[in-house]
Amino acid sequence: MEEVKKNPLHWIFPCRLYQTDEKLFIGLAREETQAIQCLLQNVESSVSKMMKQLELRDELLNEILHDGMLILLNKIKSDQFQTERSSPKTYLISICKNLCLNASRLKHHLLTDPLDEQLHEYPTLEDADLGIGDKLKLLKRMLEELGSPCKELIYLKYISELSDEEQIKENRTSYKNADSLRVSRSQCMKKLLALSNKYKSSYAQL
Known part of the structure; x- marks a missing residue:
């Protein structure tokens, strides 16, 4: 995983380096730690809200974010995701929504x-x-x-x-x-x- 030059501020404010979707996409394509942290930080509240609406345990949040990020990174690697069609934030939220819905369906119906x-x-x-x-x-x-x-x-x-x-x-x-x-x-x-x-x-x- 490629990392950007170390700077304490980057860990506190990971999105400082990624002010546009294009820059964030490039960082994700390189699997830069700060790019991943930036995107997770941007989607966490939205995913957490979805989980509460679906009555999923808070403990699942990190798992769903982690699984969603892996799926997104794989989509980027296989050229199945491009910023022209969707922003990384919107796309990851969509992936996590599907994961949340599947978790809810499995829990409640099974x-x-x-x-x-x-x-x-x-x-x-x-x-x-x-x-x-x-x-x-x-x-x-x-x-x-x-x-x-x-x-x-x-x-x-x-x-x-x-x-x-x-x-x-x-x-x-x-x-x-x-x-x-x-x-x-x-x-x-x-x-x-x-x-x-x-x-x-x-x-x-x-």
Whole structure:
């Protein structure tokens, strides 16, 4: 990760170096620490507000921001994001909004009926209200299609609501450090977003 010349003021005011979207984009493309801090600082309040509206735990804020930033940086690397179409701030907020919505959907709809830790037991349509059953059936299909380890990673974080440190300490995951766990979960959330588009007609009803 490329870093700009050290200056104490840059850590206090990371956006001093990035007064335009173009400069910020260049900094993000180089993965400059201050550019990343600047953008996170600019979107944090908006994402926090969305989380409160969706009744998500405050502890998820850093995870959602981290996962959203990884997705944005990957989009920049693969030339899928350009400042001509959207600002980095607007684009990251949009990504984080999708992550928040997915976390909320998983939490509220999967917890409508009890699941075991491996997500193997789901109520049948005959055992539950038809509307809830349809939602569970769709979510089951998406999670099963994701497969391991993604369905376990999503379950532990957004359903069991275990912190990364708790997952590692309790040996609930094979990952030995929080960074590798977050990177893998971020990839899983990108796959989940792709699946949501695949099942768009049904998913829109959740």
